[in-house]
Amino acid sequence: MSADSILVVGPSWVGDMVMAQSLVQVLKAKAPNRDIDVLAPGWSLPIVARMPEVRRAVEMPLGHGALNIGVRREVGRRLRDSQYDRAIVLPRSAKAALAPWFARIPLRTGFRGEMRFGLINDMRPFDPQALDQTVKRFVFLGLDDGETLPPIPSPNLIVDREAQARAIERLVTDPDKPAVGLLPGAEYGPAKAWPAEHFAAAARALHERGYAVWLLGGPGDRDMAAEISRQAAVPIDNLCGETSLSEAIDLLAACRCVISNDSGLMHVAAAVQTHVVAIYGSSSPHFTPPLTSHKTIHYLDLECSPCFKRTCPLGHLRCLREVDPAMVVGGIDALGIA
Numbered sequence: 001m002s003a004d005s006i007l008v009v010g011p012s013w014v015g016d017m018v019m020a021q022s023l024v025q026v027l028k029a030k031a032p033n034r035d036i037d038v039l040a041p042g043w044s045l046p047i048v049a050r051m052p053e054v055r056r057a058v059e060m061p062l063g064h065g066a067l068n069i070g071v072r073r074e075v076g077r078r079l080r081d082s083q084y085d086r087a088i089v090l091p092r093s094a095k096a097a098l099a100p101w102f103a104r105i106p107l108r109t110g111f112r113g114e115m116r117f118g119l120i121n122d123m124r125p126f127d128p129q130a131l132d133q134t135v136k137r138f139v140f141l142g143l144d145d146g147e148t149l150p151p152i153p154s155p156n157l158i159v160d161r162e163a164q165a166r167a168i169e170r171l172v173t174d175p176d177k178p179a180v181g182l183l184p185g186a187e188y189g190p191a192k193a194w195p196a197e198h199f200a201a202a203a204r205a206l207h208e209r210g211y212a213v214w215l216l217g218g219p220g221d222r223d224m225a226a227e228i229s230r231q232a233a234v235p236i237d238n239l240c241g242e243t244s245l246s247e248a249i250d251l252l253a254a255c256r257c258v259i260s261n262d263s264g265l266m267h268v269a270a271a272v273q274t275h276v277v278a279i280y281g282s283s284s285p286h287f288t289p290p291l292t293s294h295k296t297i298h299y300l301d302l303e304c305s306p307c308f309k310r311t312c313p314l315g316h317l318r319c320l321r322e323v324d325p326a327m328v329v330g331g332i333d334a335l336g337i338a
Contacts, residue, residue, distance in 0.1 A: 004031055007058075007079065007105060009089040009096050010040040010048070013187075014264025016134060017044045018271050019291065020090060021051050021155040023138040028053040029153075030142075037082070039075070039099060046246040047268070050157035060099065067095050076102020088141050092126075094119060109141050134288050154291040155271035157249060164250035171251070173237050177212035180332065181252060181269070183260035184224045185217040185240075189310025191282035192261050194320050196224055200231035201325035202259055207234040209333070214255065215240050216248055216265060256337040259328060266290055275335060277328060281320040282307050296331050298323050 006027060010017050017040065024036055037056045038048045041063070048057035060075060062068055076099040085107065087100035092113030100108045101119045109122040116123075124141060131137045139152055168175045182203060186193035203213045213234070215225040219241035229236045243251065248265065252258060253272035260266035260276060262283045270276050270290035278290050280299040284306040289297070299305075305319050312319075 004034040005082065005084045005086075006034060006036050007082070007084045007087045007100060007103070008036060008038045009087060009091065009100060010038050010044065011090050012041055012044075014044065014047065015262075015267035015288065016090075016138075017047050018155050018157070018264070018267040019135045019288075020138050021053070021157070021271070022135050022152050022291065023088070023090075023142045024051055024053045025153040025156075026139050026150060027142045037084075039079075043245065046244065046249065047157065049246075050159075050249060052158060069095075069098065072098040073102045075099045076104075079103035079105075089120060090138055090141065092116075111137070111141070132287065135291060152291075154293075155267070156273075157268070157271040159253040159272050160246070160250055163246065164254055167243065167247040167251055168254060171237065171239055171242060171247075172212070172214070173235065174212050177210065178256045178337070179212040179214050179254060180206050181214045181216050181255040181258035181260075181274075182228065183216055183258055183263060183265045183269070184228060185221040185263050185265060186261045187218075187220065187263065189282075191307070191309050191312050191317065191320075192263070193224070193281070194259075194261055194279045194323065195317075196227045197231055198321075198323065198325045198328075199228045199259070202329050203228065203232040203236055204234050205325065205329040206332075207232075207236075209329075211256070212237065214251065216243070216251060216258075217241070257332060257335065259332075262288060270295065275337065277332060279320065279323055279328070280306070281317070282309050282312070284308075296335075298328060298331075 035055045039058045040048050042059045045057045084105045087105040087108045089097045089110035094115050097116050097119035108120050110120040111126040213236045215238045217240040221240040225238050225240035229238050252269040255274050257275035258269045262280050270292040275294040276290040277296045285297045285299050
């Protein structure tokens with residue numbers, strides 16, 4: 001163990017975990033010899049494993065929102081031997097701060113949150129105006145007192161090209177065609193999901209242009225993907241629920257571009273340098289943008305946007321329904337990526 005070692009307590013969402021790499025990059029740039037480990041839910045370990053700055057990913061074997069103090073105590077006790085100098089706790093919940101406290105890490109940094117006095121002993125003020133993006137909030141916690149936010153590096157996940165070739169061989173019908181990925185998932189709620197009929201229209205137009213169309217997502221996206229495939233009525237490789245997260249990372253890197261809701265896989269695609277065509281409804285492209293220069297944003301900025309609701313409170317979902325598939329695909333034509 002080096003004289004300077006940090007445990008980062010990671011967030012619970014896929015996209016947030018990707019954005020946490022920007023913090024890790026800043027920490028490593030400031031002290032290249034420091035050891036950085038990340039405590040993360042089991043589902044996100046494949047993302048952490050693709051961050052070259054991280055020495056070790058440590059599993060927190062609990063689901064999103066679970067308290068289970070006994071498990072958190074045991075994880076903390078196991079971490080004591082690592083003798084970390086500092087913990088940076090990205091979630092603002094009290095339960096997220098328990099493991100570093102049980103691990104007896106001397107300096108525990110985090111924002112003021114729910115009843116965390118004592119658990120967090122390096123309490124940072126939370127200014128939502130100055131820290132107006134999720135990634136800025138993460139990076140801010142890695143700064144020293146009085147230090148201003150540096151230019152924020154974009155996440156850059158490792159792509160395993162050999163594993164990518166195996167995944168394509170196993171899963172893809174026509175590997176010789178340039179592929180566009182469709183990412184219909186929106187775990188937060190339907191107010192972030194472009195309608196199935198719009199994805200289907202885009203799939204038909206892409207097929208007519210000679211692209212292979214890959215639907216990518218988790219098991220929870222299967223029904224939406226099946227409906228898109230049914231409505232599109234053209235050949236589509238529906239891979240939702242058929243890949244591991246590691247395979248999804250590599251397959252996203254093989255796409256010429258992706259069309260995506262504001263979702264975790266959108267951030268993964270950005271972090272493997274694939275051009276992201278991002279469609280925003282209830283959320284804001286300012287607050288959680290894809291952290292890449294290779295992006296096209298579709299956001300109507302209606303008078304009711306962003307509402308940050310899981311379902312449309314007005315019942316019309318105009319912010320997504322009025323994003324025209326022809327305009328989205330036309331923007332892809334303009335990229336010249338065929």
